[in-house]
Structures are given as C-alpha cells and as structure tokens.
Amino acid sequence: xxxxxxxQILERAVSIASVEGLEGLTIGRLAKELNMSKSGLFGxxxxxxxxxxAAIKEASxxxxxxxxxxxxxxxxxxxxARAITDNWLEYLADGFEGGCFFHAxxxxxxxxxxxxxxxxxxxxxxxxxxxxxxxxxxxxxGQLASDTDATLMAFELHALLGEANWxxxxxxxxxxxxxxxxxxxxxxxxxxxxxxxxTA
Amino acid sequence: xxxxxxxQILERAVSIASVEGLEGLTIGRLAKELNMSKSGLFGxxxxxxxxxxAAIKEASxxxxxxxxxxxxxxxxxxxxARAITDNWLEYLADGFEGGCFFHAxxxxxxxxxxxxxxxxxxxxxxxxxxxxxxxxxxxxxGQLASDTDATLMAFELHALLGEANWxxxxxxxxxxxxxxxxxxxxxxxxxxxxxxxxTA
DNA sequence: CCTACCGATCGGTAGG
DNA sequence: CCTACCGATCGGTAGG
Numbered sequence: 001x002x003x004x005x006x007x008q009i010l011e012r013a014v015s016i017a018s019v020e021g022l023e024g025l026t027i028g029r030l031a032k033e034l035n036m037s038k039s040g041l042f043g044x045x046x047x048x049x050x051x052x053x054a055a056i057k058e059a060s061x062x063x064x065x066x067x068x069x070x071x072x073x074x075x076x077x078x079x080x081a082r083a084i085t086d087n088w089l090e091y092l093a094d095g096f097e098g099g100c101f102f103h104a105x106x107x108x109x110x111x112x113x114x115x116x117x118x119x120x121x122x123x124x125x126x127x128x129x130x131x132x133x134x135x136x137x138x139x140x141x142g143q144l145a146s147d148t149d150a151t152l153m154a155f156e157l158h159a160l161l162g163e164a165n166w167x168x169x170x171x172x173x174x175x176x177x178x179x180x181x182x183x184x185x186x187x188x189x190x191x192x193x194x195x196x197x198x199t200a
Numbered sequence: 201x202x203x204x205x206x207x208q209i210l211e212r213a214v215s216i217a218s219v220e221g222l223e224g225l226t227i228g229r230l231a232k233e234l235n236m237s238k239s240g241l242f243g244x245x246x247x248x249x250x251x252x253x254a255a256i257k258e259a260s261x262x263x264x265x266x267x268x269x270x271x272x273x274x275x276x277x278x279x280x281a282r283a284i285t286d287n288w289l290e291y292l293a294d295g296f297e298g299g300c301f302f303h304a305x306x307x308x309x310x311x312x313x314x315x316x317x318x319x320x321x322x323x324x325x326x327x328x329x330x331x332x333x334x335x336x337x338x339x340x341x342g343q344l345a346s347d348t349d350a351t352l353m354a355f356e357l358h359a360l361l362g363e364a365n366w367x368x369x370x371x372x373x374x375x376x377x378x379x380x381x382x383x384x385x386x387x388x389x390x391x392x393x394x395x396x397x398x399t400a
Numbered sequence: 401c402c403t404a405c406c407g408a409t410c411g412g413t414a415g416g
Numbered sequence: 417c418c419t420a421c422c423g424a425t426c427g428g429t430a431g432g
Contacts, residue, residue, distance in 0.1 A: 124370070166306055
C-alpha cells in the first residue's frame with residue numbers, strides 16, 4: 001500500500017507534536033511545512049481534535065512497529081520482556097524528533113478531559129499491560145522469583161523508561177539511557193527464580 | 201511580608217500552568233481570572249517569557265517549602281532521603297491543581313531551547329542532586345550497603361516519583377501513589393548496610 | 401492600573 | 417485541492 005497524502009501529513013504531524021505538543025500542533029504550521037493551504041489540509045480531518053486523534057493513532061502504529069512487534073520473535077516471558085524494554089530504549093533515543101510522543105502527550109493532556117486524553121490513556125495503558133503480562137509469564141515459567149509482584153515490577157520498569165526519556169530530553173545526556181539500561185537489565189537479568197538483587 | 205499583587209498573580213499563574221502548560225498560560229486568560237486588564241497584568245512582567253520564568257520561580261518556592269525544607273528536620277542520610285520522598289509523594293497528591301508543575305513543564309519545554317527550558321532543567325536538576333546527596337551520606341554512614349551506586353539509586357527513586365505522577369494524573373487512580381510509596385520504602389527500608397532486596 | 405489598539409495567528413467555513 | 421474570509425484570541429504597545 002502506497003503512502004497516501006494523508007499518511008504524509010500525519011508523519012509530519014507526529015514529528016511536530018513530539019516537539020511542540022499536541023496543542024502546539026497547529027493546522028497553519030502543518031500546512032505551511034507541507035506547502036498546502038490550511039483548508040486543503042483540513043479536508044483530510046474534520047476538526048483539530050480529529051487531527052490530534054489521527055496523530056495519536058499514527059504514533060501508536062510507529063511504537064507498535066518499533067517496540068512491540070519485533071519483540072514477538074523472542075520467547076514469551078523474560079526474554080520478551082527484555083526485548084520490549086530494549087526496543088523501548090532505542091525508540092527513546094531516536095523514535096521521534098522531540099522525544100517520546102506519548103510521555104509528552106500524557107502530561108500535556110492529563111488535565112484536559114476529553115477524547116484525546118482518553119485515547120492517550122488507552123494506548124499507553126495497553127503497552128503497560130503488555131509488559132506486565134510478560135512479567136507474569138516469566139513468573140509462571142520460573143524465570144522470575146515466584147513471589148515477584150508483577151504489578152509492582154511493571155510499575156518499576158515503566159518508571160525507568162519514563163525517567164530515561166525525561167532526563168535524556170531535558171539534559172541532553174545519553175547517560176540517562178545507559179543508566180536505565182543497566183537498571184532494567186539488572187532487574188530482568190536472573191533466570192530460574194533467583195530474584196535477589198542489590199538496591200541499586 | 202504581605203502577599204503582594206504580584207504574588208497573587210503568580211499563585212494563579214502556577215495553578216493554571218499546572219493544568220494548561222506554561223505555553224497554555226496566556227496573559228488574557230490569567231487577566232480575566234483575576235479581573236484585571238491584560239495590560240494591567242502585563243505591567244508586572246516584561247514579556248510572556250518573564251511571566252513563565254516568574255511562575256517557575258514561584259512553583260520552585262512552593263516545592264522547596266513543601267518537600268525540601270521540612271525534610272531538614274530529619275537526620276541527614278537515610279532518614280532525610282525518606283522524608284524527601286515522602287513529602288514528594290504528598291506534593292504529587294495535592295501540590296498543584298494539575299499535577300507536578302515541573303514534570304509537565306520538563307516535557308513541554310524539552311524541545312524548546314531557551315531560558316525557560318534552561319531554568320526548568322536547573323531547578324529540577326537541583327532537587328535531583330539533593331536526593332542523591334542524602335543517599336551518598338547514607339552510604340558513608342553505613343545506612344545503605346557500601347557498594348550502593350548513589351547515582352543509579354537516585355535515578356531509580358526519581359523514576360518512581362515521576363511514574364507516580366504520570367499514572368496518577370493520567371488514570372486518576374491513587375494506587376499509583378501507594379505503589380510508588382511501597383517501592384520507595386522498600387528501597388530505603390533497611391539500615392546498617394543490609395541492602396539485599398527482592399526485585400519487586 | 402485602565403482603554404484602545406496593533407499585526408499575527410488561531411480553528412474553522414463558504415464557495416468553488 | 418484552492419482563495420478568501422469569519423470571529424476570537426494571541427503577545428505586545430501607545431498613551432494616559
């Protein structure tokens with residue numbers, strides 16, 4: 001399937017939104033960057049909110065392709081959890097021009113109830129659950145200690161990914177990514193029910 | 201010292217910005233909420249950027265008062281680190297109308313170079329270092345294992361605070377805060393060089 | 401502190 | 417897909 005004009009528009013839209021935010025993504029600016037008229041661009045979407053929702057869908061497909069799908073070739077459980085977090089870190093390093101689209105969008109819209117916020121929560125929540133599910137399988141398979149709390153561990157791993165994005169983008173230093181990698185690997189390292197770790 | 205008009209303006213400005221973002225904080229809206237004219241309000245600040253910088257300063261003073269200063273009465277080291285993170289969680293629950301001002305501002309401005317971004321990075325980085333410093337003292341005093349990596353542990357604790365804010369605001373469920381509390385206490389729990397912990 | 405105003409841009413529409 | 421336009425709002429200024 002060839003890339004349609006709408007796809008080209010959304011590709012730019014997602015890139016702009018990752019830098020300027022989903023509200024900062026204005027129709028006028030998007031049109032100018034694509035050498036289109038505002039109304040010509042507008043014809044592809046019914047409203048700004050629809051454009052925002054379409055951008056979220058486009059960004060979620062990119063995330064799925066880069067982070068979730070490639071992990072499908074790893075064995076379910078600990079290996080797949082590690083593949084997901086490794087892919088996630090790579091995506092944080094170069095996935096979008098302005099850093100993680102969804103982390104920024106979450107904090108931008110958490111105080112603005114509506115369809116856009118709901119969709120951001122739905123999509124990001126889904127990936128969170130995907131990761132948690134692999135931890136549960138790892139526990140069932142004896143790859144993590146049987147008393148591991150999968151909910152808390154998913155919270156922890158997701159926290160490290162968010163912190164990596166925050167620190168990398170705000171301070172511009174790649175150590176944020178390597179620190180997160182060290183911690184993620186440490187938490188996911190030991191197979192066969194080991195599970196004892198240092199605090200660090 | 202009595203609360204000046206400027207202080208009253210900034211109080212509203214910080215609350216609006218926590219919900220709408222620092223760019224969404226418009227002079228017109230702020231003036232309307234305060235029953236002032238735009239130009240009357242503008243007289244207190246030289247430009248929108250100056251208003252944003254003043255709002256950052258105001259918010260940082262609130263954070264200092266609520267999170268950092270009260271921890272000064274706890275003994276330096278592990279106790280003070282725990283006091284800081286406890287206060288921080290309380291501040292996440294009710295510090296600003298729209299969630300952590302600085303977490304939102306960080307992700308909003310990380311792609312917009314300039315004085316506002318620099319100031320956000322400077323202020324948030326300072327608190328990060330304050331926490332790390334207490335961990336170093338805890339190690340020196342034998343309250344944490346001597347091979348603890350303070351840099352990584354500060355990264356981890358700060359990650360949990362950020363995750364708590366993200367999840368609490370996006371999904372509106374207070375479990376996010378209690379999960380972070382459990383994990384933070386677990387990591388900071390054991391005195392006298394213990395330091396062995398479960399992954400969860 | 402105010403009224404009155406500036407040019408630019410916002411989301412969106414009419415009409416073709 | 418376009419030009420041309422709408423009312424509203426943006427940051428900011430002149431003048432008092």
